[in-house]
Amino acid sequence: MSIAATSRSLLRTATGSRASRAYLAVVATALVWAYVDAAFVAQADSSFAGVYSIAVTAPVSVVPLLGAFEALPFTLPIVVCALVNACPIGLVARRSAARR
DSSP: OOHHHHHHHHHHHHHSSHHHHHHHHHHHHHHHHHHHHHHHOOOSSOOSHHHHHHHHTTTTTHHHHTTTTTTSOSHHHHHHHHHHHHHHHHHHHHHHHHHO
């Protein structure tokens, strides 16, 4: 199996079910909220809005918190973590749909 076919298969697994798409929508909403909060809300101190996008991708987002991706923009590690988390969600949804 080629790398392109494998990546398409993983992307299809991550976005192929309603549950995984709903999860990715929640992550996207948290990211948009963090950027809107940073752009349009004047604050004397830092905001907690960016932490929600890290919390939503919690099992995998520990790696960016350890500093492995500190040179990258904030969005890229969160998107990668969300796609990694969406794969098992898609697999479980596919397996439960096959049992019905």
